[in-house]
Amino acid sequence: MKPALAALSIMMFINAWNEYLWPSLVLRNSDALVQIGIRSFMGAEGNNWGAVMAASGLACLPIFLIYIFLQRHVVDAFVRSGLK
Incomplete structure (x- = not known):
């Protein structure tokens, strides 16, 4: 569950960082x-x-810095999502 939450938090941070209109x-x-x-x-x-x-x-x-430091969790979440 930890890699999936890390990947989700990274994607949510990127989405919030790129927000322009609402803020x-x-x-x-x-x-x-x-x-x-x-x-x-x-x-x-x-x-x-x-x-x-x-x-x-x-x-x-x-x-870029957040992705570099948490890259292992993102890749691990994407790899595990394809396995059952």
Whole structure:
């Protein structure tokens, strides 16, 4: 049960981390969101694609680190789900 719960928690964290619309509607101070901060690099004068890509890379870093540390549990859950 432990690998399945670990894989589920990783998938739920990724889903919550990638959320954009709901937190921007609910939070009063939506400047605290990473995705809103990345969106602020795009403006009417033009898009700063270098800054957007750098911020996107940094926003993906927590997801990569969590997956690297818990990769064993994710793979184990996916392998065990096919066995009976």
